[in-house]
Every structure is written in structure tokens, then in C-alpha cells.
Amino acid sequence: MFRGSIVALITPMHEDGQVDEEALRRLVDFHVEAGTAAIVAVGTTGESATLSEPEHCAVIRRTVEFAAGRLPVIAGTGSNATTEAIRLTRCAQEAGADAALLVTPYYNKPTQEGLYLHYRAVAEAVEIPQILYNVPNRTACDLLPETVGRLAQIPNIVGLKEATGDLSRIDELRACCDEDFDLFSGDDATACEFILRGGQGVISVTANVAPLLMAEMCKAALAGDRERAEAIDAKLRGLHRGLFVESNPIPVKWAVAQLGLCESGIRLPLTWLSPAAQSEVRRAMEAAGIL
Numbered sequence: 001m002f003r004g005s006i007v008a009l010i011t012p013m014h015e016d017g018q019v020d021e022e023a024l025r026r027l028v029d030f031h032v033e034a035g036t037a038a039i040v041a042v043g044t045t046g047e048s049a050t051l052s053e054p055e056h057c058a059v060i061r062r063t064v065e066f067a068a069g070r071l072p073v074i075a076g077t078g079s080n081a082t083t084e085a086i087r088l089t090r091c092a093q094e095a096g097a098d099a100a101l102l103v104t105p106y107y108n109k110p111t112q113e114g115l116y117l118h119y120r121a122v123a124e125a126v127e128i129p130q131i132l133y134n135v136p137n138r139t140a141c142d143l144l145p146e147t148v149g150r151l152a153q154i155p156n157i158v159g160l161k162e163a164t165g166d167l168s169r170i171d172e173l174r175a176c177c178d179e180d181f182d183l184f185s186g187d188d189a190t191a192c193e194f195i196l197r198g199g200q201g202v203i204s205v206t207a208n209v210a211p212l213l214m215a216e217m218c219k220a221a222l223a224g225d226r227e228r229a230e231a232i233d234a235k236l237r238g239l240h241r242g243l244f245v246e247s248n249p250i251p252v253k254w255a256v257a258q259l260g261l262c263e264s265g266i267r268l269p270l271t272w273l274s275p276a277a278q279s280e281v282r283r284a285m286e287a288a289g290i291l
């Protein structure tokens with residue numbers, strides 16, 4: 001359903017922590033103009049953990065409205081409570097989102113059977129296409145390839161965002177899933193190689209600040225042009241590191257603010273990027289040619 005550079009969009013906020021809808025509109029336009037393939041609204045980079053359900057649904061609706069059919073919108077609807085994930089996914093469908101992205105239930109540490117039943121319950125409750133999201137270093141929960149293979153048999157579960165950074169998993173996942181099941185990298189540092197090895201794209205933090213370069217890298221990798229893809233990716237390596245110098249999305253929100261696209265708003269317990277880290281992120285932005 002989706003190919004290329006998909007931005008894991010930040011949720012712009014005023015300095016008092018309230019959602020900034022005008023900045024959200026600017027960001028959507030920014031990505032349309034840069035050739036971003038799709039937007040993930042209110043994923044984990046979008047601070048889903050600190051938005052209330054009404055705010056969460058409102059940001060999805062606004063993102064769909066601002067996109068106005070110019071590019072697809074994937075709504076982040078994951079939760080560690082299955083009932084809440086169903087409510088958020090239903091909200092995404094009602095808002096007109098093209099798909100939903102559901103992170104594995106964090107903190108609970110469910111078994112593989114629990115993960116299977118969780119995702120099956122959401123898929124059976126809401127018809128919208130759904131993408132699984134595995135990021136064990138943040139959730140303390142690893143969705144194993146065998147479980148992905150079981151879930152891939154459910155018609156409206158259409159893909160996986162794999163953020164382990166373990167490239168050996170691509171072959172394992174392909175062995176468990178049909179060819180029409182989409183695989184997306186969730187790790188910017190290894191995304192280029194992930195796509196060259198057969199992935200369909202990346203759901204990217206880096207694309208928040210370098211959308212044109214990420215789109216061009218993905219296009220080259222999807223075409224099998226290793227030399228061009230790696231050359232573009234080399235310009236982005238500093239960003240791939242620097243945007244994780246503190247917990248995501250702290251560095252990327254600071255970087256987007258430096259581009260003049262949003263205010264310096266973030267919600268506790270997250271804090272604004274420390275002065276010591278700002279110089280590293282600035283150097284990475286300069287090296288990529290975006291400052």
C-alpha cells in the first residue's frame with residue numbers, strides 16, 4: 001500500500017504544551033512539497049503516550065483534513081490496553097485515515113500468544129488496514145517473526161514496521177509472510193540497507209527534518225541503485241545518530257523548531273533538548289545541508 005519515505009511526524013506544540021494546529025498544517029504542507037510518501041500521525045514520535053484520547057483523535061482528524069488527499073495518512077493507534085487500541089483505531093477509520101500503525105503493547109510484556117490475540121482483536125473490530133510496529137528497546141516486548149507470520153494471514157493486517165535494526169530479520173520475516181505483506185524499517189540508521197534487501201520503505205524520524213533527502217534515498221534504494229542510495233544516506237548519517245542523542249522525540253522536535261516550522265513545545269516527562277546536545281544535532285543538520 002505504501003512505498004518509500006514515510007515520516008513519523010512530530011506533534012507540534014505551543015510552549016505551554018498545547019497542540020499547535022497551525023504548525024501541524026505547515027508540517028503537512030512541508031512534507032507534501034518534499035515528496036514524502038505518507039505521514040504517520042500521532043505515532044510514538046508524535047508523543048502518543050502523553051496525548052489524551054480526545055487530543056489523539058483530534059490530531060488524526062486534522063492531519064487527514066490538512067493532507068486533503070495529497071498524500072496518505074497512517075494513524076498511530078497503538079496502546080498497551082487492547083480496548084483503547086480498538087477505540088483509537090476506530091477513531092482513525094472514522095477520521096478517514098488510510099491505515100493504522102499499532103505499536104506492541106508496552107510495559108505489559110505479553111507473551112507471543114498475547115500479542116497475537118491483541119492484534120487479532122483490533123483487526124477483527126476495525127476494518128481499516130493495519131501495520132504492526134515492533135520496537136522492543138522502547139516497549140520491552142519483541143514481536144517475533146513467527147508471530148508476525150500468523151498475523152499476516154489476517155486480511156487487514158498489511159505490514160510491519162520493524163525497528164530492531166537487525167537486518168537478519170528481513171529474511172526471517174519474508175520466510176514467514178507472503179510477498180504482498182509490506183516490511184518497513186523503523187530504524188533510520190539501517191533503513192537504506194533494509195530497503196536494498198527488499199523492504200518497501202522506512203517510517204522515519206529523520207524525515208521530519210530532511211524529507212527531500214530521505215525521499216530521494218528511498219527512491220534510489222527501491223530502484224536497486226545501491227551506489228546512489230548509499231551516497232545520499234551518507235549525508236544523513238549524522239542525523240540518524242544525532243536525532244537519538246536524547247530520547248526520541250526530544251532531539252527531532254528541537255531540530256524542527258530550528259527550521260522555523262514549530263515552537264519549542266514538548267510535554268513532560270519529556271524535556272527540551274539540553275544545550276550540550278544541541279551542538280551535536282546542529283552539526284548533523286549542517287552536514288546534511290539543511291541548515
